[in-house]
Amino acid sequence: MSGKQLLMVTGDFTEDYETMVPFQALQAVGHEVHAVCPEKEAGETVKTAIHDFRGDQTYLETRGHDFELTATLDEVDPADYDGLVVPGGRAPEYLRTYDEVIETVQHFFDAEKPVATLCHGPQLLAAAGVLDGYELTSYPAVRPECEAAGCTWVDEVTTDGNLVTAQAWPDHAEWISQFLDVLGTTVEHGDPVAADD
16 A cells, blocks of 8 residues: 555644544554644644533533644645545634635645545535535534535435545544545455464
């Protein structure tokens, strides 16, 4: 397998698991992931938020980690990347106000490159005007924005063409697996062997 170059667009109070888990999992299978945020440079950090589901009508939010950015948005060219990852959390709400972020998202759809997003991430895609005609999912409270952007909303992890979507971090295993399929990634492994064998 030849590793791909992937771009992750994130920002302050991005959802912790939805940022750190795909960032590490995609690297673990050989892809290079550049995480960027407008107005921040490689080596700087964004604050994360942990969204937990405890039976309330919506999620509970607590402070997460400091996530280190690995590239600078102003210095990257979306044309150099094979795919895009947009985590959820509160970051998409403000990231959609940056023209350079909107233009970056539009590039991946214009070029029909793989895109993975979940939870509140589709807010950014809706603002970029790229969702018309897609079938997708999101955090349920974001459903009205998705439908207003011209999508058909469904209640499960979904792949539609180049777009892979999920509702939240509990969907990681299936969401990342479907994104790897769209990327054309195959993971070779044998049967597990105990350490003392």
